[in-house]
Amino acid sequence: MLSFILRRLMQTLPVLFGVSLLVFSLLHLIPGDPAVLIAGENAPKEQIANIHERLGLNDPLPIQYWNYMWNIIQGDLGTSFRTGRPVIEEIASRFPITFQLSVYSTIFSIFLGLIAGVIAATYKNSFIDTSIMVIALFGLSLPNFWLGLMLIQWFAIGQTPWLPFSTSWFSPSGWGSFQQMVLPVITLGTAGAAMIARMTRSSMLDVLNEDYIQTARAKGLSERKVIYRHALRSAIIPVITVIGIQFGFLLGGSVVTEQVFAINGLGRLLMNSITNRDFPVVQGIVLVISFTFVIVHLIVDILYHVFNKRMKMNG
Amino acid sequence: MASTKQPLLSVRHLSVSFFTKNDEVKAVDDVSFSIPKGQTLGIVGESGAGKSMTALSLLRLSQPGEIVTGEILFEGENILKKKEREMRKIRGKDISMIFQDPMNSLHPTYTIGQQLREVLYTHEHLNKKQATKRIMDMLQLVGISAPEKRMHQYPHELSGGMKQRAMIAMALLCYPKLLIADEPTTALDVTIQAQILTLIKELQRKLAMSVLIISHDFGVIAEMCDHVAVMYGGNIVEMADVHHLFEKPKHPYTIELLQSLLRKDRHTNEKKVRPIKEPFLRSEENGTGCRFAPKCPYKQEICAKRLPPLIQDEHNHYTRCWIASDDR
Numbered sequence: 145m146l147s148f149i150l151r152r153l154m155q156t157l158p159v160l161f162g163v164s165l166l167v168f169s170l171l172h173l174i175p176g177d178p179a180v181l182i183a184g185e186n187a188p189k190e191q192i193a194n195i196h197e198r199l200g201l202n203d204p205l206p207i208q209y210w211n212y213m214w215n216i217i218q219g220d221l222g223t224s225f226r227t228g229r230p231v232i233e234e235i236a237s238r239f240p241i242t243f244q245l246s247v248y249s250t251i252f253s254i255f256l257g258l259i260a261g262v263i264a265a266t267y268k269n270s271f272i273d274t275s276i277m278v279i280a281l282f283g284l285s286l287p288n289f290w291l292g293l294m295l296i297q298w299f300a301i302g303q304t305p306w307l308p309f310s311t312s313w314f315s316p317s318g319w320g321s322f323q324q325m326v327l328p329v330i331t332l333g334t335a336g337a338a339m340i341a342r343m344t345r346s347s348m349l350d351v352l353n354e355d356y357i358q359t360a361r362a363k364g365l366s367e368r369k370v371i372y373r374h375a376l377r378s379a380i381i382p383v384i385t386v387i388g389i390q391f392g393f394l395l396g397g398s399v400v401t402e403q404v405f406a407i408n409g410l411g412r413l414l415m416n417s418i419t420n421r422d423f424p425v426v427q428g429i430v431l432v433i434s435f436t437f438v439i440v441h442l443i444v445d446i447l448y449h450v451f452n453k454r455m456k457m458n459g
Numbered sequence: 460m461a462s463t464k465q466p467l468l469s470v471r472h473l474s475v476s477f478f479t480k481n482d483e484v485k486a487v488d489d490v491s492f493s494i495p496k497g498q499t500l501g502i503v504g505e506s507g508a509g510k511s512m513t514a515l516s517l518l519r520l521s522q523p524g525e526i527v528t529g530e531i532l533f534e535g536e537n538i539l540k541k542k543e544r545e546m547r548k549i550r551g552k553d554i555s556m557i558f559q560d561p562m563n564s565l566h567p568t569y570t571i572g573q574q575l576r577e578v579l580y581t582h583e584h585l586n587k588k589q590a591t592k593r594i595m596d597m598l599q600l601v602g603i604s605a606p607e608k609r610m611h612q613y614p615h616e617l618s619g620g621m622k623q624r625a626m627i628a629m630a631l632l633c634y635p636k637l638l639i640a641d642e643p644t645t646a647l648d649v650t651i652q653a654q655i656l657t658l659i660k661e662l663q664r665k666l667a668m669s670v671l672i673i674s675h676d677f678g679v680i681a682e683m684c685d686h687v688a689v690m691y692g693g694n695i696v697e698m699a700d701v702h703h704l705f706e707k708p709k710h711p712y713t714i715e716l717l718q719s720l721l722r723k724d725r726h727t728n729e730k731k732v733r734p735i736k737e738p739f740l741r742s743e744e745n746g747t748g749c750r751f752a753p754k755c756p757y758k759q760e761i762c763a764k765r766l767p768p769l770i771q772d773e774h775n776h777y778t779r780c781w782i783a784s785d786d787r
Contacts, residue, residue, distance in 0.1 A: 355559075356565055
């Protein structure tokens with residue numbers, strides 16, 4: 145077990161190294177001189193040279209990378225061009241919002257996805273099953289921004305021509321109150337719910353063919369107990385991976401959804417920073433997103449390993 | 460023995476069929492047998508003969524889509540007519556079943572104790588202490604050492620033989636009247652097989668159960684059973700007292716099966732295994748005739764045309780063959 149975790153940890157190192165290299169190169173890959181970006185097109189030559197000196201842009205690239213990494217390790221991701229505040233502070237102020245959004249969306253996905261998947265598997269090949277799977281396919285295919293805009297139109301602004309009463313129940317923008325959270329969570333969670341539903345269904349169908357399900361039935365258990373206590377318990381293991389990936393993905397900030405609902409999360413900060421060519425912030429966010437993604441995957445892998453151990457050893 | 464008149468289980472004209480894409484397949488076709496109290500019936504046959512289907516329909520555990528007709532009288536009541544709720548009270552309590560593969564028949568993520576406890580909580584009103592005691596006693600009875608330790612272990616921590624013992628313990632927790640053992644030793648090592656068979660036999664005597672054993676192994680049948688039914692292609696082709704069947708088999712299929720066993724023993728190293736090309740013929744292929752006719756060495760004209768009836772002789776020996784009745 146411990147050796148597995150260590151091995152898995154070691155595997156993440158090259159990934160993290162690659163990510164940092166890419167992020168570092170970002171500044172040098174874009175056309176134009178970073179100093180010009182900071183000072184503006186018409187800045188005097190001395191000012192440009194000054195900035196070069198201050199940012200160490202005259203040093204050889206490996207030295208620059210070394211310095212960059214050294215600063216990161218000390219928690220210094222640089223300073224925002226625009227606000228002059230440390231990037232780490234900028235990110236820290238937005239991260240909790242994105243984190244909340246991710247957690248609630250994931251909970252929504254799990255809840256809806258598991259129930260739908262189990263029901264579909266229970267009524268395999270029936271009308272119910274087909275309906276659920278068709279809806280799930282829609283959920284997977286709907287673009288986020290469209291779903292978000294539609295939800296705003298229907299349930300925030302209340303423009304629902306097909307309903308005789310007003311449906312402006314929720315708030316179209318911002319983050320904090322319940323009214324503000326409902327629509328973005330649904331928008332973000334739908335695709336995940338669809339994915340989890342499909343995964344749960346196929347996993348359940350596999351497990352329902354297992355001998356120990358027949359044993360459970362032969363014990364005289366009700367079908368409900370057979371499904372929820374025996375089948376789902378094993379079927380959920382592969383679903384955990386899907387949930388983990390989904391969560392890691394959401395933690396990266398959902399640029400589009402945050403934009404649609406005007407939520408000041410990480411995604412929106414990234415978007416604004418790109419528009420403003422605020423490269424240290426962009427670099428910082430990409431770095432943080434990648435790191436969280438890698439760490440979430442690591443945790444999922446370890447969890448999966450723990451859950452799956454008994455299954456495997458039994459086979 | 461007051462109950463000699465009415466057998467514990469009596470199956471009459473049981474048929475199980477299901478539909479494939481374009482035709483109906485009869486997996487079990489007009490099967491009748493009965494098991495008196497405390498006795499053991501063995502069903503032998505190759506894969507696809509309908510043995511397991513027969514067994515599963517006794518618990519009404521056949522898959523959705525399968526059509527089961529006939530009568531299954533358990534203590535005089537027709538199981539096929541019972542509601543699902545009533546059926547659940549019978550499963551695991553009055554009729555228990557153990558399966559072929561103990562490796563996969565226990566839930567991998569529950570402890571042995573949890574899985575056994577579930578049976579008791581489903582069928583009997585015991586408190587935790589009483590349940591624990593019953594489980595420990597039962598584990599001890601099936602020969603599992605250190606039961607208090609085993610209770611907290613997961614299936615993967617037990618050997619194959621131990622798992623099958625745990626399965627048996629689980630099946631016997633509510634002292635069932637009938638135990639169905641579907642190939643109980645097939646997945647086990649030869650040395651363990653004998654132990655498990657002896658155990659089942661011993662427990663049968665102690666708990667006064669009836670047992671239905673399904674096997675493809677005549678050795679197992681000879682050791683365990685009072686009566687034997689030989690199945691082929693969904694039919695019972697021969698059924699008799701175990702001694703009678705081994706001494707004077709009548710049906711060509713039974714004879715072939717037994718000969719293939721003997722041949723292996725006598726001619727020292729030469730193992731003559733007869734591969735049977737198709738497990739059984741589908742109904743539209745063999746039409747209305749005897750299922751075994753295409754492979755039967757004594758085949759006559761009538762065999763391909765009409766299915767022979769199951770004929771009883773003076774020793775309660777049943778044979779489904781046109782020619783077996785004339786002493787060859």
